[in-house]
Amino acid sequence: DEDDKERARKRNNEIISSLGKEEGWIEEYMYEYQGFWYPSVTIVEGVMWVQQNFKPRHEDILLVTLPKSGTTWFKPLMFAVMNRTHFDLSTHPLLTTSPHDLVPFLELYLHHKIPFPNPDTFYPPQLFQTHIPFTSLSQYVMESQCRIVYICRNPKDVFVSTFYFLEKSRDKKLTPLSLEKAFELFCKGLSLYGPFWDHVLGYWKASLEVPDRVLFLKYEDMKRDSSFHLKRLAEFMGYPFSVEEEKQGVAHDILELCSFENLRNLKVNKTGNIITTNNNQVENHRFFRKGEVGDWKRHLTAEMEDGLNKLIEQKLAGSGLAF
Ligand code: A3P
Numbered sequence: 113d114e115d116d117k118e119r120a121r122k123r124n125n126e127i128i129s130s131l132g133k134e135e136g137w138i139e140e141y142m143y144e145y146q147g148f149w150y151p152s153v154t155i156v157e158g159v160m161w162v163q164q165n166f167k168p169r170h171e172d173i174l175l176v177t178l179p180k181s182g183t184t185w186f187k188p189l190m191f192a193v194m195n196r197t198h199f200d201l202s203t204h205p206l207l208t209t210s211p212h213d214l215v216p217f218l219e220l221y222l223h224h225k226i227p228f229p230n231p232d233t234f235y236p237p238q239l240f241q242t243h244i245p246f247t248s249l250s251q252y253v254m255e256s257q258c259r260i261v262y263i264c265r266n267p268k269d270v271f272v273s274t275f276y277f278l279e280k281s282r283d284k285k286l287t288p289l290s291l292e293k294a295f296e297l298f299c300k301g302l303s304l305y306g307p308f309w310d311h312v313l314g315y316w317k318a319s320l321e322v323p324d325r326v327l328f329l330k331y332e333d334m335k336r337d338s339s340f341h342l343k344r345l346a347e348f349m350g351y352p353f354s355v356e357e358e359k360q361g362v363a364h365d366i367l368e369l370c371s372f373e374n375l376r377n378l379k380v381n382k383t384g385n386i387i388t389t390n391n392n393q394v395e396n397h398r399f400f401r402k403g404e405v406g407d408w409k410r411h412l413t414a415e416m417e418d419g420l421n422k423l424i425e426q427k428l429a430g431s432g433l434a435f
């Protein structure tokens with residue numbers, strides 16, 4: 113067993129030392145692993161750790177997103193749906209715990225063995241979250257047949273949200289990244305877990321091939337018609353709302369609990385920190401910026417809009433997916 117571990121460590125190190133590099137958003141470089149770009153070696157190590165060790169059960173559920181696609185919204189929504197018989201809304205763990213501390217982020221928590229804050233809040237089956245691309249999910253995940261919920265958001269809002277989030281996380285020794293430069297990187301596919309289009313298409317195709325296993329949901333759709341999509345989500349997850357629950361407005365209460373305004377104004381989300389890579393701390397409040405559809409209009413020029421629209425159209429051509 114120890115020999116196996118040692119061999120795996122060596123193999124991982126060899127792979128890591130030969131990764132392709134490009135200019136980074138947070139650190140000097142970002143790294144290419146299995147066709148996708150990662151913001152640090154620590155995250156690549158985390159992804160490898162997940163690939164080699166994470167064995168979900170059939171009943172577990174995996175939430176997958178690209179960073180800044182609304183993970184901070186869907187974590188609490190799905191947690192609240194799955195655990196609604198365990199908790200009362202007035203004493204719900206989401207009122208005192210960050211969504212990020214309730215739903216483990218696989219390539220960070222498990223690899224770095226950051227303890228889950230409150231084991232009392234975990235009832236099997238469990239909800240996990242990752243940003244790993246479909247083609248890099250391990251055979252364990254595929255064999256488990258666990259359900260996968262993929263959330264995507266329009267690329268212009270993802271870009272703007274990423275830019276403002278990472279601006280503050282960027283290594284202070286580096287020159288700041290301008291919006292124009294960041295945009296150029298994004299359009300070249302050099303974004304977090306990018307290329308954006310390859311990430312999205314991987315799960316889009318999977319959702320068409322195995323619709324009972326992979327649900328593909330857009331942030332904008334959830335914003336527009338929350339109750340319809342929450343019901344759909346709950347059904348897919350295997351936790352449909354009963355007629356009785358519908359009468360009691362349970363879905364509505366969950367949406368209220370998880371609304372941007374409600375979560376963002378909780379003390380825990382206004383004050384606390386969470387640990388990200390390399391022991392960096394990120395203040396919880398930074399996960400709640402605007403929570404709007406179309407904020408990109410305030411930040412991108414008409415030329416940028418046009419360029420990105422054309423690029424995305426071309427990359428998604430023939431897939432049936434559009435933004
Ligand atoms: P903006 O930067 O556009 O405001 P992630 O959680 O994947 O990092 O995504 C963060 C984005 O989701 C941010 O977008 C954030 O404001 C938004 N968000 C966080 N909580 C939300 C909520 N409860 N409802 C809607 N959007 C939310």
